[in-house]
Amino acid sequence: MDLPIVALLAQDGITNGAIYALLALALVLVFAVTRVIWVPSGEFLAYGTLTLAGLQLGKASGIAGLLAGMAVVAGAMEAWRSIGDGEARRLPARLALWTGLPLAIAAALYFIAPLQPPFFVQILLALTAVTALGPLLYRIAFQPVAEASVLVLLIVAVAVHFALVGLGLWFFGAEGSRTPPFTSASFELGGVTVSGQSVLVVATSIALIFALALFFNRTLYGRALRATAVNRVGARLAGISPGFAGTLTFTLGALMCAFCGVLIGPITTVYYDSGFLISLKGFVGAIFGGLVTYPAAAAGSLLVGVLESFSSFWASAFKEVIVFTLIIPVLLWLSLTTQHHEEDE
Amino acid sequence: MVARMLRRPLVAGLAIAFAFAAQSARADINVGVTLSATGPAASLGIPEKNTFDLVPTTIGGQKINWIVLDDGSDTTKAVQNAKKLVAENKVDVIVGSTITPASLAMIDTAVEAETPMISMAASARIVDPGNPKTRWIFKTPQSDSLMADAIAVSMKANGVQTMGYIGFADAYGDGWLAEIKRSAQTAGIRVIAEEKYNRNDTSVTGQVLKIVAAKPDAVLVGAAGTPGATPQKELVSRGYKGRIYQTHGVANPDFLRVVGKDGSGTLLPVGPMLVYEQLPDSNPVKKVAADYINKYEARFGTRSTFGGHAWDAYLLLNAAIPEALKRAQPGSKEFRAALRDALEKANVVATHGVYVMTPNDHNGLDNRARTMVRIDNDKWVVSR
Missing domain, CATH: 3.40.50.2300 (Response regulator)
Incomplete structure (x- = not known):
């Protein structure tokens, strides 16, 4: 094991770690605001890559159909709620948001896909489509049980995960896909070849993390989400609607995961069921921050990526064992250092 | 009551x-x-x-x-x-x-x-x-053994003396490793690197670096379906110049789609049906x-x-x-x-x-059940 190999392994580990970090941040964000352990985050990643790969071939009917179907269900739920609450007056606006907008995205996807637009437009389309699934999913699956215990929310999340994996097999088929690289450039850095792709992944991850930090610290909506995360009841008293906070969180989370999918597409082959294992590694990273601290989650994810890379060199047969065993000392340490308090339900 | x-x-x-x-x-x-x-x-x-x-x-x-x-x-x-x-x-x-x-x-x-x-x-x-x-x-x-023999024979014909192996960390990969070790030994080829990976792995850089460092004349990828493309693409991007062999598990059009131009020149044994058009008319399998x-x-x-x-x-x-x-x-x-x-x-x-x-023999297949093919411009071409 000489220096070039160490450098290559480190580069590989950091690239993967950056993707795990984005996933970990999405997990922490969703958990902090809505208390949902977001098991299906990996599916959003896989959907991101596979939708983009499908667009390359001029196909997007599966995801467009899913969007349209969910839009109709969400619209029906909104109609039911509006009439039940005697707010029929507000129904048109709600329908425009919950049914009209997703239907418009689905239609755009369906009609633009066969035209084979430029790569950049394809990326935007894939991101928009997969991101739109986030709030719809929250409206349909999570909002009706938003006040339930963490365990109930977890069970719902697992159910959603299985549903999305099954739908993924149906839409995208059993075989995997790759997307073309954003850049084939590579350059020498102190005698080590660094691929432009890795730099791009790390740079965009960092940029996105900074953008999120700005959003949470400087904007009203970001502060509203932080307030909800700190104290749901207090935030509600201060006029922040929990439904709105949940919807916004799921939109952001879905965007981050879909973005990961776009980043990871050129690096590896993604399958309809790839997402779970990748998000599990993001989850290990998130555990470092106890599912609440963003910097610790990001650092933990980087560690997971680097550990994975080096253990695949030293003992490839035990790679997953090594990575997932990492969670035990971390949990032990967390359980010894943090004060545990039961959630009042 | x-x-x-x-x-x-x-x-x-x-x-x-x-x-x-x-x-x-x-x-x-x-x-x-x-x-x-x-x-x-x-x-x-x-x-x-x-x-x-x-x-x-x-x-x-x-x-x-x-x-x-x-x-x-x-x-x-x-x-x-x-x-x-x-x-x-x-x-x-x-x-x-x-x-x-x-x-x-x-x-x-x-x-x-x-x-x-x-x-x-x-x-x-x-x-x-x-x-x-x-x-x-x-x-x-x-059986894997029938196909492994075909690979060893082809390697020998191409002057390969040392080989590396990277395969699934499951029964499929382990089975192939055991079979290729046996076949390679018969053909006088040494297996100098053995690595494992999982179907859903996002990266196989570590394993591939280790194989490339061992400098084998050929590498066999023991995988089924599109996951077989992951080590192959990594080997090509790390500048590996030796021959790459795959198993018949990857013989589907999706593998060609995912591996793209990095698949060129790859050799693998397949069942004759995949390339039946290229078989001579005297081959009884062709019509069926x-x-x-x-x-x-x-x-x-x-x-x-x-x-x-x-x-x-x-x-x-x-x-x-x-x-x-x-x-x-x-x-x-x-x-x-x-x-x-x-x-x-x-x-x-x-x-x-x-x-x-x-x-x-409850399988009953013999040499007529295998054909070596080469991937050439996204096509399977009968080879040696």
Whole structure:
């Protein structure tokens, strides 16, 4: 094991770690605001890559159909709620948001896909489509049980995960896909070849993390989400609607995961069921921050990526064992250092 | 009290109902199929499932009920399916499953029920003649050993002296490693690097760096389906200049799509059906493969060698069922035994080769079941 190999392994580990970090941040964000352990985050990643790969071939009917179907269900739920609450007056606006907008995205996807637009437009389309699934999913699956215990929310999340994996097999088929690289450039850095792709992944991850930090610290909506995360009841008293906070969180989370999918597409082959294992590694990273601290989650994810890379060199047969065993000392340490308090339900 | 009074007539009634059900089912032959149309092996199981949509519903003038179940690539579910097929559907023969672990686990159920079973999975262990239970078990795909020999022969012909191996960290990868070590030793080739990876791994950089550092003349990738492209692309991007071999597990159009131009020059052994157009007319397989592939491609698009394994299972039954019908009535223990005996004597030209079954060989394939191909501009080209 000489220096070039160490450098290559480190580069590989950091690239993967950056993707795990984005996933970990999405997990922490969703958990902090809505208390949902977001098991299906990996599916959003896989959907991101596979939708983009499908667009390359001029196909997007599966995801467009899913969007349209969910839009109709969400619209029906909104109609039911509006009439039940005697707010029929507000129904048109709600329908425009919950049914009209997703239907418009689905239609755009369906009609633009066969035209084979430029790569950049394809990326935007894939991101928009997969991101739109986030709030719809929250409206349909999570909002009706938003006040339930963490365990109930977890069970719902697992159910959603299985549903999305099954739908993924149906839409995208059993075989995997790759997307073309954003850049084939590579350059020498102190005698080590660094691929432009890795730099791009790390740079965009960092940029996105900074953008999120700005959003949470400087904007009203970001502060509203932080307030909800700190104290749901207090935030509600201060006029922040929990439904709105949940919807916004799921939109952001879905965007981050879909973005990961776009980043990871050129690096590896993604399958309809790839997402779970990748998000599990993001989850290990998130555990470092106890599912609440963003910097610790990001650092933990980087560690997971680097550990994975080096253990695949030293003992490839035990790679997953090594990575997932990492969670035990971390949990032990967390359980010894943090004060545990039961959630009042 | 009432419940007790009712119990006896109820049981008697049920028994009569079941007897009638069994009676009415006797006319038809029930073939129970369990395959992996979902889960990790879905890319293998889906073409098999499609193929069972194409099979005729009569053989030798007898109506055949094909009962097709999905086991989700799950061993436990495959065994449950086998038990259900035997107990509820009273099948005369079981076909399945798609993958080796599930097939191995189903053996006990088939043997207990004295029902012949035709597996569509690769491992030679499924029909190990040293295991007395395999008396009831047959299989259609080529064994890994047959294909590993073909690779070793090709390597030797290309002047390879040392090789590296990277394969799945599961039964498929381990099986191939064992077989290629044996074949390589026979051919005088040394295996100097062994690495493992998982189907869903996002990166194989570590493993590939270790292999490239060992500088083998050739590398074999022991993987099935599109995951086989991951190490191949990594080897190419790390500037590996030696020959790359793949197994017949990757012989599908999706692999070509995912591996793209990095696949050029890769060598692999395949069943002859994949390249039947390039075979000489004298090859008996050509006509059978053309017949199946025309039917399949007319309905489901591009051919798959895995669908061929399912069609071969049908062709074996097509030959054996008329023989068994001469000796016993379907639905009986005697019929199942007769079917087993007929399968053991089968001599059938099929899509993947010529099956010559013997009591010691329940696979029955020989060199006619393999062809070396090279990937050339996204096409399979018959090679040496």
